Amino acid sequence: MNYRLGIDVGGTNTDAVIIDDRFNLISKIKTPTTKDVTTGIYNAIKGVLDQCGIDKKDIRFAMLGTTHCTNAIVERKKLCKVGVLRMGKPATEAIQPMVDWPSGLSGAVNGGFEITYGGYEFDGRELTRLDEEELRGIFRRFKGKIDSLAICAVFASIRSDCEYKAMEIAKQELGDLPVSLSSEIGSLGLIERENATILNAALMKVAETVTEGFIAGLKKEGVENANVYLCQNDGTVMSAEYTKRYPILTVACGPTNSIRGASFLSKKREAIVLDVGGTTSDIGVITKGFPRESSLAVDIGGARTNFRMPDLVSIGFGGGTIIREKDGEIQVGPDSVGYLLTEKAYVFGGDTLTATDIAVRLDMADIGDKSKVAFLDMGYARRVMDKIMQIVTQGIDKMKLSKDEVNLILVGGGSVLIQDRIEGISEVIRPENYDVANALGSAIAQVSGELDRIFTLDGKTREAVIEEAKNMAIGEAKKAGADPDTIEIVELEDIPLAYHPGNATRIKVKAAGELLPIQ
């Protein structure tokens, strides 16, 4: 029998599971997240292995969803000094790179920026001709001052040749210095895409530490035969090598893992997922088995970015949410006792009224000492619950696309606090093992192959070209280790380009499949 190890690092807990090759849950553990994150990961690996006693050599896949990258950006620690090359002169000079960043973040990351020739018009025409000599001069000025390079050209999401050309020249001038290209990271919107690319470049050292640390941790526990993967924020995993190039793609993989885990546990491919934690709850949407992507700009550490992120609504409600009454009105949170629930809540002998106390009083949950909340008036408890459900219902409503009823999957430690009847929801599903949905989401993750390229139609039909692109994406997915029998196209977009020489169209495809079992 072969096994998979899945780990997910959350704000409060680091969870780990082991599943077999038929995806049956063999072992699960919740351990506290540590300040350095890595120790918590080691503890979880050791804990989950110790408790099930399988042969460690039979673990063939190990996947990790971690908050290292998000933390590094938010805390501004261990970030690389990035040289920023923007291509599009004379356009774009009215807004310089990083102009709207918080000074702490730009101070930690900014290794200098240059705006040079290159880039494209909206229809793929050249904006200005790339100047190789000028580029070499810029790279020579950067030399020795930066750890990493970010390249972003105007309309690179339409056409990206000049970014690759610049990278080639950078390799000649700067050697092995890591290079991040905007066309591989973000979408339309120069400033937002540039920001995402700079952040990716800034995470190069962190990515190295995380992947090497994970591999070392596994070795230490005797897991030596496993292929190692890191979770991305779209529900698929990437190899350690790939992670070192695109670390930004790991940001927000936690909520994604919960959503994927919830879908797996409930066997629903279309639903809304509510993950109730101690302080806040996340609401996401699963469509075709993958999390719906956000279409809005997303703030990371104060920088506005537009790379793909799961569409999420966070509401200020969780198990530790404090309940108050002010001028006869019930107030639910938004503050929480957080991880101090087991000291502060009434049911644990504390003196703070929390959402958990209300649920226990209403017999919805069996947590702590029930007699300690017997003094609460039932009518009052019901009114508080009505208010809680109103907040939850509004949050769910924000994620729905129409008034049609949908299924709701409840996961997370605080999900016992949620009532079964919710307006606009056809069925509330409470899957077994809901408490480790996130680690399961990590363990079951698929691999994907992506393609985003401009195709010239000359003589060929549009359908034939799309087919060709699909096959290339499927090929990429196979290369990443997907089982050919399970590969599906999960995303397809084609954008015709007027004025582009030779009747062209830009095609974006993503194919995903199960990791090929290793014999």
Next chain:
Amino acid sequence: MIKLGEEAIENIAIGAALLGTGGGGDPHLGKLMALQAVRKYGPVTMLDPLEIDDDMLVVPSAMMGAPSVLVEKIPNGNEFKRCFNAISRYLGKTVGATMPIEAGGINSMIPLAVAAQMGLPIIDADGMGRAFPELQMVTYHLDGITASPMVVTDEKGNMEVLETISNKWAEDLARVATITMGGSVIVNIYPMTGKQVKTSAISNILSYSEKIGAIIKKSMQTGCNPIDELLDLTKGYLLFKGKINDVLRETRAGFNFGKAVMQGVEEYKGAAFELEFQNENLIGRKDGAVMASVPDLICCVDLESSIPITTEALKYGRRVAVLGLPCDRKWRTPKGIETVGPRYFRYDIDYVPIEDRMKGVVTK
């Protein structure tokens, strides 16, 4: 005379989002341009129209083209200088000040960047008092001021000076140039004298926008609801509070029509509201009765945060407050209503000022 620094620009950007009445383009990039210019060149001097000489040459500046192009191909910044030099040469007169043509959306911000960079004052006035989609939809047009001579320039240095027989021709020719120049250009348009500014522009709109922005920003920091204060300032009305239940978008005879259907919440529970929009919000109906129509301003703000919402962001489940603000009285003349009234936007409704529509309607 007032100096506008970074804080004022932040506030005007928020105010411009409200005055955009759902359209006008996201002021964010314009704000970044203005902030960078102010940091580099210092605060902008804003003059009240009453402070300027009758014979001063005032040249409004704006961006024209597709917002989807602007988000990629941001201007160079030198376009402004080239434009002003060209118009100055053409008219044989030095430019005394610039001014926005629209107070809503991104074009409220461009002239601030221009003013900072050129060291020119900005006039506290505009030609709309809100946002509108077409070039002739300005109060200047109502008084016969012409859009041309108009200068169109791109970031590469190409420039075109247009002298046209009507404002419609100016629009059509400028659109062609815009596409060829790469989809987004900087323009100088409706050059006029100080005297014309006093009679034909909408005065004190930037300071009005700044006040709106300051109220909303304060509420973001304190958590207090700003709606009452906004209504006091704007002499506006709360039209509805509701949840969006449906958003319909369709093309009729080549024009885009949108409609958001809302179901009432809080004190509006049980009532329904329909918001018709194209680029901007145009008609608001409560339980079938028209509450407000263009050119009066219909603005949606997020019910919790009171942040203004654009028409693209109208979607199922969003909770909004709908505000109705009276437009400038210049729009309430027969020519004004002909230019921007409901019938121009192909709705079979007479324009009735919001104050008259709200007479007898119990609010709040």
